[in-house]
Amino acid sequence: MSQIKIVRIHNELLGTYGDQGNAEVLAFRAKFHGITASIVDISFNDTLPTNGDIYLLGGAEDAAQLLSLEALQRDDTLNIAIERGAVVLAVCAGFQIIGKKFWASGKYVDGLGLLDVTSEPGKKRFIGDVKTTSTVLGFELTGFENHVGQTILGPTVEPFGKVSVGHGNGDGKYDGAVQGNIFGTYLHGPILARNPEFADLLLTRATGRKYAQITDPLASRYAEWRRKVIK
Amino acid sequence: MAGEAVMRLKIAIFIAKFAGQLSKTILHKSGETITGRVLLTLYPKAITELAKGRTVICVSGTNGKTSTTKALVEIISQLGSVTTSSSGSNLDRGAASALISKSEYAVLEVDELHLANVIEQTKPKVVLLLNLTRDQLHRMHEVKRVAERWEKAVIAAPDTIFIGDIDDPFVSLALKAAVNKVAISFGGRKHLDGAVCPACGAYLNWIGNNYECSCGLTNRKPDQLFASGSAAYRNAILANETGKLLGAKEIAIVEKRLERSFDRDYKGISAVIRLTKNPASWIEALNSIVGDKAILIVNSQEVDGIDTSWLWDISFAQLASKQVIVCGERSLDIAYRLHVEGIEAEIADNFLSAIDKFEKGSRVYVLAAYTAFFELVN
Numbered sequence: 001m002s003q004i005k006i007v008r009i010h011n012e013l014l015g016t017y018g019d020q021g022n023a024e025v026l027a028f029r030a031k032f033h034g035i036t037a038s039i040v041d042i043s044f045n046d047t048l049p050t051n052g053d054i055y056l057l058g059g060a061e062d063a064a065q066l067l068s069l070e071a072l073q074r075d076d077t078l079n080i081a082i083e084r085g086a087v088v089l090a091v092c093a094g095f096q097i098i099g100k101k102f103w104a105s106g107k108y109v110d111g112l113g114l115l116d117v118t119s120e121p122g123k124k125r126f127i128g129d130v131k132t133t134s135t136v137l138g139f140e141l142t143g144f145e146n147h148v149g150q151t152i153l154g155p156t157v158e159p160f161g162k163v164s165v166g167h168g169n170g171d172g173k174y175d176g177a178v179q180g181n182i183f184g185t186y187l188h189g190p191i192l193a194r195n196p197e198f199a200d201l202l203l204t205r206a207t208g209r210k211y212a213q214i215t216d217p218l219a220s221r222y223a224e225w226r227r228k229v230i231k
Numbered sequence: 232m233a234g235e236a237v238m239r240l241k242i243a244i245f246i247a248k249f250a251g252q253l254s255k256t257i258l259h260k261s262g263e264t265i266t267g268r269v270l271l272t273l274y275p276k277a278i279t280e281l282a283k284g285r286t287v288i289c290v291s292g293t294n295g296k297t298s299t300t301k302a303l304v305e306i307i308s309q310l311g312s313v314t315t316s317s318s319g320s321n322l323d324r325g326a327a328s329a330l331i332s333k334s335e336y337a338v339l340e341v342d343e344l345h346l347a348n349v350i351e352q353t354k355p356k357v358v359l360l361l362n363l364t365r366d367q368l369h370r371m372h373e374v375k376r377v378a379e380r381w382e383k384a385v386i387a388a389p390d391t392i393f394i395g396d397i398d399d400p401f402v403s404l405a406l407k408a409a410v411n412k413v414a415i416s417f418g419g420r421k422h423l424d425g426a427v428c429p430a431c432g433a434y435l436n437w438i439g440n441n442y443e444c445s446c447g448l449t450n451r452k453p454d455q456l457f458a459s460g461s462a463a464y465r466n467a468i469l470a471n472e473t474g475k476l477l478g479a480k481e482i483a484i485v486e487k488r489l490e491r492s493f494d495r496d497y498k499g500i501s502a503v504i505r506l507t508k509n510p511a512s513w514i515e516a517l518n519s520i521v522g523d524k525a526i527l528i529v530n531s532q533e534v535d536g537i538d539t540s541w542l543w544d545i546s547f548a549q550l551a552s553k554q555v556i557v558c559g560e561r562s563l564d565i566a567y568r569l570h571v572e573g574i575e576a577e578i579a580d581n582f583l584s585a586i587d588k589f590e591k592g593s594r595v596y597v598l599a600a601y602t603a604f605f606e607l608v609n
Binding site: 012013015016017018019020021024025028044045061062063064066067105125127128144146188189190193218219221222225 | 566567
C-alpha cells in the first residue's frame, strides 16, 4: 500500500490541546517511507468515512467532547473500520470517548465502547510533563498531560505505557490503554511530534508493512531532548 | 470607616510602600507586586476601601489588556486624575498597588481569572471585556471555565456597565447576563474556540463569520456595529467607546501603539519586536510580518504557558520562503513544528546570536514569547 488515508475527527471540537498535529506528523513521516498520505478532516456535521486507515481523536473541553461523542454515535463506522484493521489513536478526551463510560459536564455518559476502559473525575487536575515506557513500543515516550479524568482499565486491554514521570491514567502507574490497533493515551505534545517513532509504528500497523528506519536528525534531536529533560 | 481602621490602613500602606521601595532599590524590580502583596496581607480589604469614592474602570481579556488599558488611561485623563496598574501587573495585588495613589479615576488591567474578585471589591462603573481565547491552558484549564466565571461576575454586578466585543462568543455570553451593557460587533470573525455554544453547549451555528445559536446567542444584534479590522484597531475602538460611556471625547489612537511592539536597532539591523503569547496573538503577529526575515522566540515559563502543544494549533505557512531563525527555551519545539510544515528554520543559541545572522541594513520581525519580550524591553 503506498497510499493511506488519515481521518482527523472533529478537529473543531477535539483540537483544543494541539493534538491536530498528530495528523500532520503522520503525513510527514509517511513521505519518508514513500507513502502518499492524505488528511481528511471530518467535522461535526460530516459523515465519517468507512475507508480510513488511521483515525485520530484529540483532547477537548467537556461540552465539545459530548458533541463529538453524539456525532460519532450516529453510525457504527469506527467499529466497522476497526474490524477491518484500521488504526485508532485517541488522546485525552478522545481516549475517554472511545472507552465504555466517562464523566463530562457533571454526569456519566456511555462512550463508544471500543476500548475496555472507564473514566471518572479525579480529585484534582493532572497537569505537567509525562514520561512513560511503552511495553508495546519498547521505548520511552514523552508528552504533556492536562486532564481531570482518571481512567480505569478493564481486563481486555493492556496499559499503553508505564509512567515514570507524571500521572497518566491518574494512578501515576500507567498511561493510556491499547488493544490491537486501538491506542488511547493522555499524552499531548502532540504525542507523535514528540515521539516520531510512534508515528512510524502506526504507519506500519496501518499498512501491514515494515519500513526502514527514517533519518530525520531534527526529529530525533527533539525527541531525545524531551526524554532527557523530563525527569 | 472608623478612625482606628483608617489608621490601620494608613500604616499598612506605609509599610507596603516601604517594602516596594526596598524591592526596587535592592532587587531592582518594579516593586508593584511586593507593594500590593504586603498591603493585602496587612489589610485584606484594602482594595475595597481604596476603591471607594472614585470611578473604577476594569479591562480584561486574553489579549490586548495592557495596551488597551494604556489607551484608556489617556482617554480618561480628559476627565480628571487617573491611576492605573503598572504594565502587566493584573492580579489583585496589582490592583491594590495601583489604588494606593489618590485619584478621581482608576483604570485597572485585570487578569481573566481574577476579574470576578476585583469587580466584587472595586464596584467598577464600567468593565471592558475584550476577548477570550485559549491561553496558558495549564493555568486556565478551559476557555469555557473562564467564561463561566465572567458570567457569574456579571450577574453579581447589576450596577456596572459591561461593554465588549460580542464577535467573541465568550464575551457575548458574559454580556448577555448584564443588566447594563453595550454590545459591539466588528462584523463578525472566526473564533478558534467557537465550535460550541458557551451558553447552551450545542454545536454553534456559524454562517460565515457570524454565529447564531438556537438558544439566542448571536453577534448579529449588536448595539453598535463597526467595520472589521486588526485586533489593535478593534481595541482602539473599544477603548474609545468605553471612554464615551463616562463622558470622554474620542481620541485618535495610533494602532501600532496597541500592538505591544517596539522597534530597536541592533548594530545596523532594525528589529520590530512584538509580543506573542497564545494562538490568537500568534496569528495576529504572523499576519503583521512584512518582508522576508523573522526571528521566533518560544519560551515555556509560567506566563508563557508551560506546554508548547499549542504551536500545532496554528499554521506558519506564511513564513515559507522567508529566512527564519528560532531561539528560546523551546527552540526545538518550534523548529520541529516548522519543519513538519515544510519550513526549515535555523536554530540559534539566543536572541543576540539570532539577530547577528542577518545582514546589516535588514529589517527583521521578531515574534517574542512573553518572558522573552520583557527581557528585550529591558
